[in-house]
Structure formats: C-alpha cells, structure tokens
Amino acid sequence: MSGWLAIAGLGPGDDRLVTPEVSATLAEATDVVGYIPYVARIAPREGLTLHPSDNRVELDRARAALTMAATGKRVVVVSSGDPGVFAMASAVFEALEGREDWQTLDIRVLPGITAMLAAAAAAGAPLGHDFCCINLSDNLKPWDVIETRLRYAARADFAMAFYNPRSASRPEGFVKALATLLEECGPDRLITFARAVSTPDERLSTVTLGEATPEMADMRTVIIVGNSATRRVGRFVYSPRSVR
C-alpha cells in the first residue's frame, strides 16, 4: 500500500464551506494531523487516527506527517481556511528541504475558503479590486517588515486583509498598525472587523479608521481595510471595479 500526504483546508468554520474534494480525501485517510482545534473538527471513525498538536510546532508536525506518509499511511494535514495562506503548506515544503526521500512522495495541496474571502463575502465585496494580504503576527518576521509593507500597500492603494492581528502575548503590534494606517490612509477609510466568520460566534463590524480601536480585534478576527474608493451601500461594503 502506498502512502500519501494531503494538506487540506477546512475553510473558516462552517462545514458547508468544506469542499467535496477535502471531504472525499478525509474519508480515505488513515491519519489526520493538525493544530488541536482544527483536528477537533474531524469526526472520529474506525480506522482513522487523529493526531492533534499544539500551536507553534508546525515544522515538527510537518515532519511527523511526512514520516507517516513515507511508511504507507494516508495522511491529511488539516488547516483552517486555505492551507497555502498563513497555514501548514509552507511548513510541509520547508520540511522537505534536504530530504530527497520525502520529495518524491505523493503530496497534494487541497485549497480551501480562506478567512479573508469568507469575511469579504459576509461584508459585501471589499476585496473586489486589487488587494493585499498581510500576516500581522511578528512571530516569524521583524515588525519593521510589517510596517514597511503597510506603508507600501497604502501607497499602492490596495485594499488590505490582515490575518492574526492581535494576541494576548503581543497586543502592541496592532496598536502600531492602526497608527500607521491612520497616518497613511486618513480617518475616513473604512475598516471591517470580521470575527469567527461562518461560525456561531460570527461578529461583523465596519467603522472608519478614525473610529477603530485595538480591542476591536483578537486572534479570531480577520480585518479588511478598504482602498480609497471603498464605500458603503445599504448594509454592505464594497470596492468598485473601476479606477478613474
């Protein structure tokens, strides 16, 4: 029996946003590997071993998954959202470095609905024009890089989606990010805080940068800042298709 590894996105939370491709692959798996709350979304069944692990051990988790696939297991590494957007796919490819034995394994990435797309859909269409996507966590990059990217993104007039805006262990980063955005984009720019979209805890709020405060965000929040033309219509927020 030959093993394989699939790196699958479970979408933002609602099971109706899990693709049939991911569901069918999970149905064939012998082992599911991932961060505890994501593995908790997989229904236990005969013949399936669940391997939940803690946060911040992505490389160890990737190596464990590859080791199992190399011994003939059918392994799914689960991420929330899309596995290629600030999730497990990059960690798995990093674990392949220097391991030619693992590089020839059957490895597939199965896309999913990433949080910013679900958040944008819930708000209207704030990402309907050119945009960028930035991880605001400075666990894996210096804050200077984040600040530089925010400034260039504002000058490019991109709409912006932010992942991991704020955690208990680093509350000050998002304070600085908001100050930078206010300076670059002005107080009237629209900003949408989208928490736990598609789950029972969903909470959506659009304000201006002048009204935004750091505690509007937590680690379950995705943030979308509009471009200079992003506007409200009725209860929706959207970015027009045209630039004049």
Place this chain on the structure above:
Amino acid sequence: MSGWLAIAGLGPGDDRLVTPEVSATLAEATDVVGYIPYVARIAPREGLTLHPSDNRVELDRARAALTMAATGKRVVVVSSGDPGVFAMASAVFEALEGREDWQTLDIRVLPGITAMLAAAAAAGAPLGHDFCCINLSDNLKPWDVIETRLRYAARADFAMAFYNPRSASRPEGFVKALATLLEECGPDRLITFARAVSTPDERLSTVTLGEATPEMADMRTVIIVGNSATRRVGRFVYSPRSVR
C-alpha cells in the same frame, strides 16, 4: 413567496471545488444568471431558468438579477472562482447605488475557491507569506495605476498573483508588466504560469523572470510571482513562513 439573490462562486472549474453551500443554494434557485461559460456549468432542471449573458455587461446582468429577485424569484448570480475577487459581487453592489428598494432585498455572497488559491495549491505554496492580488486588465483602470501597484508590490516584497494577464485585444499590457517586474525583482525571481487549474486543460509551468515570455500567458492563466525568498523544493515552489 419572497425572493432572494445569492452571488455564488463556482471555484476554478472542478466540481469537487464547489462548496456544499453553493450547491445547496443552486438547488433552491429559480433563476441562474451569469457569463455564458459559467452558466454552462449549471445542470438544467425543471423549474430552473438559465440566463447566460456575454462578457462586459456586468452591470446590466446585475440589474436584471436584482429585478428578478425583487419580483420574488430565487436568483443565483454565478461567477467562477470567488464572486468577491474580480467577479460579480462588486457589480451587484454597484447596481444597488441609489436603489433603496433593492438595498433591503435578501442578498448574500457565497465565497468560492478563487483561481489564485487553486493555482498556488497546484504549484506548492507560493502564497505562503504576505502577498498581493492584481487584475492586470486595463479595461477598468489606467495602465499607470497597474504599473504603480507592481512597483510598490515589488518594493514591499510581496508575492503577487495576477488575474486576466493577457487577452487578444490587449497583448501589450503583459509585455510591459513583465518588463517592470524584471526591472524591480531581477531575472532570478520565480514566476508560475497556471492555466485552467483543476480542469482537463490544466497546464502549470514555473520559470524565472529572465526566462518568462509574454505568450506563456493567456486569459485562462493566473500568474504567481514569488517574493525574494520564494524557492523550489523538489517539484514544488513555496514561500517560506519566516523573514529573517
């Protein structure tokens, strides 16, 4: 009977990438509206009227869909990919401007797997770090805006995803885009051409900017340019999670 309007993403082509939410909504629809090749993906059935229309009539199509919803129809506007990424959602919200009667309708956006996520998954994880997403068509914005955004994106060291890179009617834009990228990012930067991902016509190719030529792209191609750290491992391309 009260009508509604759903703006739904069909994903990049493979039916296994259509979310159960979208499938369930289509099953309840009385009318499906969209660009001819997307409507062609919907199976005909008793009680469902298909309304295919040509490209570049997005606002007319949005108004027709809203008019039907206002008269009690259950209408799905279909886009490929995600409806909020260079697709129909912004056009529908634009059509709501000045129409308070339409603004109170039951309107929902149903997210989908947008082309860049499917392309990234097929290639590995080139969007595994901060990135931007730019529509290279200058139908709705001046070329200067595109060029400015390319330069800022390169200086921010974003990976970049490009939609609509090239069409028969405007072949010269992508020639200029490649020249700008070569100037800003140098000849060794990786670029992935992903055509018709998840369909029988899928074709994937990663080269360097120095090797890239304009005819590697057409309107069915999504392009991903790596950031300065994007690299190959085995047959994959990925962007590392860390910036040092």
